[in-house]
Amino acid sequence: MAQEKTKKNFGVWFREILDKAEIIDYRFPVKGFGCWMPYGFKIRKWTISLLRQLLDETGHEEVLFPSLIPETLLEKESSHIKGFENEVFWATKGGRKRLEVKLALRPTSETVMTPMINLWVRSHTGLPKKVYQIGSIYRYETKATTPLIRVREVTTFKEAFTFHASLEDADNQVKEAIEVYKNFFDKLCIPYMLSERPEFDKFPGALYTMAFDTVFPDGKSLQIGTVHNLGQSFAKAFDATFETIDGKQEFFYQTSYGISERAIAALIAIHGDSHGLILPPVVAPIQVIVVPITYKDVAEEVIVKCKKITETLRTAGFRVEIDLRNDLTPGSKYYEWEMRGVPIRVELGPRDLKANVVTIVRRDTLERFNKNESELISTITDLLCDIEGSLRKKAWGQFEKHLHTTLSIDEAKKLLNNKAGIVTLPWCGKSDCGLKIEEQTNGKTLGAPKETQAQGNCPICGSKATNIIRLARSY
Amino acid sequence: MAQEKTKKNFGVWFREILDKAEIIDYRFPVKGFGCWMPYGFKIRKWTISLLRQLLDETGHEEVLFPSLIPETLLEKESSHIKGFENEVFWATKGGRKRLEVKLALRPTSETVMTPMINLWVRSHTGLPKKVYQIGSIYRYETKATTPLIRVREVTTFKEAFTFHASLEDADNQVKEAIEVYKNFFDKLCIPYMLSERPEFDKFPGALYTMAFDTVFPDGKSLQIGTVHNLGQSFAKAFDATFETIDGKQEFFYQTSYGISERAIAALIAIHGDSHGLILPPVVAPIQVIVVPITYKDVAEEVIVKCKKITETLRTAGFRVEIDLRNDLTPGSKYYEWEMRGVPIRVELGPRDLKANVVTIVRRDTLERFNKNESELISTITDLLCDIEGSLRKKAWGQFEKHLHTTLSIDEAKKLLNNKAGIVTLPWCGKSDCGLKIEEQTNGKTLGAPKETQAQGNCPICGSKATNIIRLARSY
Numbered sequence: 023m024a025q026e027k028t029k030k031n032f033g034v035w036f037r038e039i040l041d042k043a044e045i046i047d048y049r050f051p052v053k054g055f056g057c058w059m060p061y062g063f064k065i066r067k068w069t070i071s072l073l074r075q076l077l078d079e080t081g082h083e084e085v086l087f088p089s090l091i092p093e094t095l096l097e098k099e100s101s102h103i104k105g106f107e108n109e110v111f112w113a114t115k116g117g118r119k120r121l122e123v124k125l126a127l128r129p130t131s132e133t134v135m136t137p138m139i140n141l142w143v144r145s146h147t148g149l150p151k152k153v154y155q156i157g158s159i160y161r162y163e164t165k166a167t168t169p170l171i172r173v174r175e176v177t178t179f180k181e182a183f184t185f186h187a188s189l190e191d192a193d194n195q196v197k198e199a200i201e202v203y204k205n206f207f208d209k210l211c212i213p214y215m216l217s218e219r220p221e222f223d224k225f226p227g228a229l230y231t232m233a234f235d236t237v238f239p240d241g242k243s244l245q246i247g248t249v250h251n252l253g254q255s256f257a258k259a260f261d262a263t264f265e266t267i268d269g270k271q272e273f274f275y276q277t278s279y280g281i282s283e284r285a286i287a288a289l290i291a292i293h294g295d296s297h298g299l300i301l302p303p304v305v306a307p308i309q310v311i312v313v314p315i316t317y318k319d320v321a322e323e324v325i326v327k328c329k330k331i332t333e334t335l336r337t338a339g340f341r342v343e344i345d346l347r348n349d350l351t352p353g354s355k356y357y358e359w360e361m362r363g364v365p366i367r368v369e370l371g372p373r374d375l376k377a378n379v380v381t382i383v384r385r386d387t388l389e390r391f392n393k394n395e396s397e398l399i400s401t402i403t404d405l406l407c408d409i410e411g412s413l414r415k416k417a418w419g420q421f422e423k424h425l426h427t428t429l430s431i432d433e434a435k436k437l438l439n440n441k442a443g444i445v446t447l448p449w450c451g452k453s454d455c456g457l458k459i460e461e462q463t464n465g466k467t468l469g470a471p472k473e474t475q476a477q478g479n480c481p482i483c484g485s486k487a488t489n490i491i492r493l494a495r496s497y
Numbered sequence: 498m499a500q501e502k503t504k505k506n507f508g509v510w511f512r513e514i515l516d517k518a519e520i521i522d523y524r525f526p527v528k529g530f531g532c533w534m535p536y537g538f539k540i541r542k543w544t545i546s547l548l549r550q551l552l553d554e555t556g557h558e559e560v561l562f563p564s565l566i567p568e569t570l571l572e573k574e575s576s577h578i579k580g581f582e583n584e585v586f587w588a589t590k591g592g593r594k595r596l597e598v599k600l601a602l603r604p605t606s607e608t609v610m611t612p613m614i615n616l617w618v619r620s621h622t623g624l625p626k627k628v629y630q631i632g633s634i635y636r637y638e639t640k641a642t643t644p645l646i647r648v649r650e651v652t653t654f655k656e657a658f659t660f661h662a663s664l665e666d667a668d669n670q671v672k673e674a675i676e677v678y679k680n681f682f683d684k685l686c687i688p689y690m691l692s693e694r695p696e697f698d699k700f701p702g703a704l705y706t707m708a709f710d711t712v713f714p715d716g717k718s719l720q721i722g723t724v725h726n727l728g729q730s731f732a733k734a735f736d737a738t739f740e741t742i743d744g745k746q747e748f749f750y751q752t753s754y755g756i757s758e759r760a761i762a763a764l765i766a767i768h769g770d771s772h773g774l775i776l777p778p779v780v781a782p783i784q785v786i787v788v789p790i791t792y793k794d795v796a797e798e799v800i801v802k803c804k805k806i807t808e809t810l811r812t813a814g815f816r817v818e819i820d821l822r823n824d825l826t827p828g829s830k831y832y833e834w835e836m837r838g839v840p841i842r843v844e845l846g847p848r849d850l851k852a853n854v855v856t857i858v859r860r861d862t863l864e865r866f867n868k869n870e871s872e873l874i875s876t877i878t879d880l881l882c883d884i885e886g887s888l889r890k891k892a893w894g895q896f897e898k899h900l901h902t903t904l905s906i907d908e909a910k911k912l913l914n915n916k917a918g919i920v921t922l923p924w925c926g927k928s929d930c931g932l933k934i935e936e937q938t939n940g941k942t943l944g945a946p947k948e949t950q951a952q953g954n955c956p957i958c959g960s961k962a963t964n965i966i967r968l969a970r971s972y
Contacts, residue, residue: 060558083535112590116637162591
């Protein structure tokens with residue numbers, strides 16, 4: 023890596039690591055469209071695999087719906103179309119013909135899920151119904167685009183949709199979704215803060231929106247997940263009803279929640295260092311790389327032993343590769359695998375062979391130590407677990423340094439100008455005051471926790487604060 | 498199932514099974530767009546998983562490229578754009594603005610892969626480069642659409658792209674791809690015939706196209722896979738070159754090959770019977786369903802034993818579920834799981850419990866027999882293998898009944914009018930005569946094998962046949 027990872031240099035470092043580690047390539051001739059490269063695709067695959075597991079074990083069923091939405095459906099829920107109309111790509115032609123009904127490239131799928139699931143579930147006995155899909159969504163971004171963060175085709179969007187018999191069930195589903203997302207981010211060692219988005223920034227069509235934000239090394243916040251209680255607004259717009267236990271027709275209560283490739287951006291940005299990527303073991307395409315150190319006379323023996331170690335670890339269930347390239351020095355192999363973030367490197371040379379030990383190097387701390395070969399499996403097992411724990415702890419430590427509380431607008435403005443992270447002020451809870459705080463601090467409102475104890479007074483109207491308000495410079 | 502599966506009734510049967518077994522739902526308000534339902538999605542998942550495994554173990558790397566292609570790229574290779582221009586969906590608007598460059602919803606990806614891979618590989622040392630991606634492709638079909646077969650969004654398209662230093666390497670890659678596809682169809686127990694498509698029906702931009710066709714129960718043929726040697730046509734159009742071993746610049750030689758959700762249509766169509774689906778074990782979401790048969794006094798014991806059996810089989814690596822619903826009779830459970838094509842059903846009631854046996858029913862033959870519980874794992878292992886073998890044998894038997902050879906145009910026409918399957922005629926090899934044969938027999942030319950011994954004379958020009966020509970009514 024040519025670039026140091028510092029607060030100031032973060033953006034340059036981030037683009038370099040995406041390129042050098044072969045994550046995703048944005049040299050596509052249209053702005054905001056990226057090409058996942060083989061190594062990046064594998065990180066994406068393991069990230070999706072973790073998310074699928076968490077959703078499957080909580081009773082979500084995977085489906086796949088069309089990526090085009092006819093205008094007639096998209097516009098049914100009026101606040102929804104208002105929220106999206108400026109950023110929708112429209113397919114208007116088929117061959118040389120003008121399409122009778124314009125087709126939107128899906129920006130999100132509430133307007134196709136609601137009418138279709140209504141065909142599948144007609145009675146309370148089929149509720150709750152929880153489905154999810156993983157695919158592309160499209161946003162016609164006019165602002166500057168940022169790799170994996172603000173793009174026109176989000177190729178990795180997991181959106182879940184649930185249908186319930188009561189508002190209470192929908193509220194409880196929001197809680198379950200939040201737990202699933204917490205587990206997901208915890209395994210990725212990504213720290214987060216959960217806020218209810220203010221009225222003026224909730225999902226178009228939702229009753230309320232809960233959002234996960236993290237903080238990047240440059241002090242800017244990034245929204246990495248959202249959970250919406252949709253109430254009955256989509257059900258009413260689509261006349262989507264079920265038969266209650268009393269034989270009446272009632273509109274469904276719905277929720278929806280999403281996670282995108284921003285989770286991958288976050289794990290790269292937060293854990294990486296000036297040597298390159300540091301991958302949490304759960305998503306590392308290679309968890310252990312075995313590097314033989316050969317000299318002329320003992321090359322054969324060393325390689326045989328390294329292959330045996332590789333096989334042993336693979337059988338034990340780890341994702342292991344052996345680097346047998348003979349046109350590279352061990353040093354350049356170390357450089358490459360460190361840059362690619364492989365959590366553990368196992369080296370073995372003639373001296374190790376003689377002493378019946380292996381040399382182990384952990385990527386996160388670059389510590390290096392010997393272990394008896396007989397302890398290999400238990401060492402790797404413990405070490406992967408330890409690396410995960412220590413990445414998580416380190417990331418939360420950095421995150422907390424980015425959290426600030428103040429009573430003054432001026433102080434908040436200063437902190438936000440310095441991109442110091444997330445700043446908390448007391449707040450009366452009124453939208454008007456929120457918008458004024460946003461304007462005067464030059465920050466973006468992340469919102470407030472669902473329940474909290476506030477101290478002090480609203481810095482705008484001076485009345486007693488009933489809540490807090492969180493602000494940040496955000497992506 | 499209300500519908501019998503007969504030659505005449507096949508279309509109605511096919512639509513009913515997609516609906517009843519909850520595979521895919523086409524009640525979407527735009528023609529040719531389907532919604533994968535949870536059970537269908539799982540069959541799709543296992544089908545894709547098999548294909549991924551076969552591609553990964555032959556050195557293909559998975560990537561994911563944008564689904565939109567700017568017009569400026571799509572039109573670079575002139576025969577390619579000519580072949581696709583009538584069936585491309587175009588995105589022309591972003592928000593309320595007209596896009597500067599129209600974006601095609603990808604019909605296939607040669608025109609994005611060629612320029613991008615050219616950025617990744619600059620020298621012969623990086624060759625061969627073999628990548629693939631799985632995603633949606635779009636075709637603006639104006640003809641009638643058919644579920645999973647002729648649709649506007651093909652949500653499951655695996656396309657592979659390879660780059661080589663010589664034409665010979667590209668030819669060899671075609672052979673490798675054919676082997677991969679044969680293995681894939683063999684595991685799905687789908688019979689096939691491999692033909693070189695005639696000049697007038699090859700992939701737009703290719704040197705030649707090899708295609709896999711199967712025959713449906715109604716006697717119509719279906720193209721289920723294609724492999725193209727692209728030569729240097731795309732490389733030349735995109736000025737995509739590599740440095741040879743001598744330090745010169747040369748255009749890449751390329752191949753591309755694709756498999757779609759038609760493979761899923763084929764396995765449903767070919768194996769199913771009047772009771773519903775019959776799934777090849779490799780893609781069955783549930784390979785073994787355990788159904789407890791309870792009576793009041795021994796319910797508890799039976800359920801405990803069934804749970805134990807389920808656990809034992811799951812630990813042994815099978816995909817097993819237990820049906821514990823207590824609002825359904827065993828009979829209606831049998832009906833449902835037979836309809837969903839689960840390869841093996843294990844029943845256990847009080848009498849079995851006493852005798853320490855289980856009752857096993859195989860879906861393909863509906864045979865029913867007892868086995869000692871201690872032999873359970875070996876029985877299931879053998880049976881799944883046997884079911885696969887016997888599905889394959891039966892399918893190839895039906896396929897061969899659909900193959901006909903004749904010397905006469907009239908006879909060929911009669912066979913094709915009766916939808917008798919694939920009809921072979923002698924052929925001189927000239928495009929002109931091929932087109933006339935197609936016209937006079939009212940069939941579609943599938944093409945010819947790469948190498949064959951022909952007998953007789955071309956029925957059009959009368960000259961000695963150097964090849965054969967295969968025709969069918971096709972989807």
